[in-house]
Amino acid sequence: MIRCPKCDNETRTSGLVTAQGDVMLAGTIGTGPQPILAQVCTACGYIELYAPLQLDQPEPSRRAEEIPERSGAPETIPAA
Numbered sequence: 001m002i003r004c005p006k007c008d009n010e011t012r013t014s015g016l017v018t019a020q021g022d023v024m025l026a027g028t029i030g031t032g033p034q035p036i037l038a039q040v041c042t043a044c045g046y047i048e049l050y051a052p053l054q055l056d057q058p059e060p061s062r063r064a065e066e067i068p069e070r071s072g073a074p075e076t077i078p079a080a
């Protein structure tokens with residue numbers, strides 16, 4: 001749930017619609033133009049616009065597996 005940055009109330013997902021149809025965001029993120037998402041605050045009416053994110057976007061490349069250094073391994077215990 002995205003909260004309103006103004007009053008911290010809940011927002012609802014809506015869209016920007018004209019008589020000609022949805023207001024689209026040119027293909028800056030995805031491949032082609034997609035409808036802009038509007039998060040509308042149900043309390044104060046503030047509208048925040050979001051680019052349409054694709055759920056199947058590949059995750060940001062993970063770092064190569066970090067090999068933990070073997071530290072703290074018990075070494076030879078000195079004889080008492």
Ligand SMILES: [Zn+2]
Nearest residue numbers: 004007041044
């Ligand atoms: Zn609000």
